[in-house]
Amino acid sequence: MSSQPVLEIRGLDKSFGPVQILHNVALSAHAGEVTALVGDNGAGKSTLVKCIGGTYSIDAGEFLFAGSPVTVSSPREAADLGIEIVYQDLALCDNLDIVQNMFLGREKKSGLVLDEATMEQMAARTLDSLSVRTVQSIRQLVSSLSGGQRQTVAIAKAVLWNSKVVILDEPTAALGVAQTAQVLELVRRLADNGLAVILISHNMNDVFAVSDRIAALYLGRMAAQVKTADVTHSQVVELITSGRSGDLGLQNVNGVTA
C-alpha cells in the first residue's frame, strides 16, 4: 500500500480543564487500508475522533493531511479536507428519504429550486459504487429502513463528497449478525475503493475480520499501532486492558512514557 499516510497525527495532547485526556497520541491512516481504533471505555477514542473531526480543538500536536500540515478547527474544515465521521447515533432524519438524507445541508440546487434529479443520480451512483443492493428504492423514507440499512445510508452519505478519510464510530454496535456482516463488507469495500478508513470498535472479531492495522489506546496514550497480521487476539486484548503485551505497548505504564 502507499507508504505515505493520508492522515497522520503526532504528539496530540488534549485536556479538559485540569484533566488531560490524550497524551502525546500518534495515529496514521493509509489510503486503501482499514485502521481499527480500539481501546477500553474512557481510553479516549471518542475524544481523539472529535479532535480529528474538528469538534474539539487540540492543545498540542501536529496534524498532517497527505503529508502537509493543516489545522482543523471546525467540522466544516474537516469536511472540506475530505474527512467524514459517521457517528454512532447516525444523525439521520427519519421523515426524509435516502437521497434527502444523503444531501442534507448540502443540497444541489439549480437556481432556487432543488435539483432532485441530479441528487438522485449522484446518490444512486454512490450506493452503486459501494455495491449496495439491500434497499428497494432510494426514495424510501429512512424510517422504513433496518439498522444495517441506516448504517449503510450514513456511510454512503459520508463517501458521497469525494472524501479521503472516513471515520466510523462503532458501526456494528447495534446490529444483528447478518447486518454486521453486511456493514463490515461495506467497510472493507470503502478501503478497497481507495479510502482511508478508521474503524472504532469493541468487537475483536470485527477488528480482525476487516482491519489492516490496529491502533490501541490505553488511558489516553497510544499503546501501539501494529499490522493486524502481526498480532493475535489475546495480544490486542492485553494492549487494550493493560497497555502492553510483551515487547509491544507502553513499557512504563504508570510513569512517564514515550
Next chain:
Amino acid sequence: MSTTMLPGQEAAAQSPGIGGNIRSYVARVRGGDMGALPAILGLIVLCTTFAILRPVFLSAINFANLFTQGAAISLIAMGLIFVLLLGEIDLSAGYTSGVCAAVLAVTMTSHGQPWYLSVAAAMLTGVVIGFVLGALVAKLGVPSFVVTLAAFLAFQGLLLVLVNEGNNIAIRDPTIIAIENRYVPPLLGWILYVVSVVIYAAVQIVRARRRSGRGLVADPATVIAVRVGVLALLGGFAVYALNLERSRNALLVSLKGVPIVVPIVLALLVFWTFILRRTAFGRHIYAVGGNAEAARRAGIRVDRIRVSAFVICSGMASIGGIVLASQASSVDPSTGGSDVLLFAVGAAVIGGTSLFGGKGRVLDAILGGAVVAVINNGMGLMGYSASVKYIVTGLVLLLAAGVDALSRKRAAASGLR
C-alpha cells in the same frame, strides 16, 4: 416500489405504474401514514349527513359561504403548519391575527392611510411578532408552548388597547371589504381555472419527461392523467357551482362568481407548497422537525429555521387577520379570538399535519379548514347553539390529534412514519 438503483439498469427502470402507485399507497396507509385520508373521508361523511338533514346545505349560496367562512382559518392554519412541522406550537396565532387586523383598521380609519399601506403595516406587525416569538423560542430556549401562551394573553390585551378598550372599528375601504364580499366575474373565474389546470398539467408532464430523460423513475402518464383529471373535475365543479346565481332577486342585485378570497388562498397555497417541497429552506424545515440534532450536524442553522418558521406563521396569521376584518367588515376585541386559534390548529391536524413535527403539507390547511368550515356551517344550519358547536369542534380536534398519535404509534411499530 419496483425501483432499481443501479445505473446500468436505469434505462430499463420500470415505472411503478398505476397499480404500483395504488399498492404503495395502501401500504403507506396500513403502516400508519394516512395523509389526507381522514380529512377527505370526514368531508364526505359530513357533507352527506348535512345534505340529507338540511337540503339547504347544498344550495349555491351556502356553498359560497363555506369558502368565505373557511378562508381565514385555512390561511392561519397554513402558517401554523410551518411551526407544527418543527414540533413547536403557536397558541397566539389567533390573537396575532386579531392584533394585525386592528393595526389594519386603526391605520385606515384613525390615520386615513390607503388600504395598501395599512395591509403592509398589518403584515409587518405579523412579521415582527413572529420574529420576537421565534427569537424567544430559538435563542432563549423558552418552550414555544409557554412563549405563545404568554403572547396569547398579552395580545388579547394589546388588541383591547388598539381598539380603545372595546370599540368596534368599522372598515369601509371597498378593497378590503371586497376580499370576502365581492366575487370574481364568472368568465374570469373560468379563465383562471383553465390556466391553473393547464399549468399544473404542464408542470407534471415536464417533470416526468425530464426524469425519464435522465433514466430516473418518473410518474407514469396514467398517474399524471388521474391527478390532472381529479383537479380539473373538482375545480371545474367548484367554479361552476360558484358561478350559479345566488341572489334571491337577481334583478336587484346579482351574486355570482368565485369569492375573491379563493384565488388569494390558492396562490398562497401554491407559493408555500413550492417553498416547502422544492427549496432547500423547506427541506431544512422538515429536517429540523424530524431530527434537530441531525440537522445541526449537517450544518443547518437550526435557530434561523426556527425563527423563520415563527415569522411565516405570524405573517400568515396577519393575512388571516385581514381576511377576518374583511369578513366582518369591522374589528372588535373578539377578532381572532375565541375559537379561531383552535379551529386553525384543528384544521392543520385534521388535514394530516402531525403535532409531533416532521410531517405535514400546506394542503392540509385547506383540507382541514374545509372540514372545520363544514362542521361549523352545517351545525349552524341544523340550528345548534354555539355551545354545541364548540363541544363538537373540540371533540373533532381531539379525534384528529388521537388519530395522529395512533398513526404515529402504528408507524413506529411498522417502521414507517
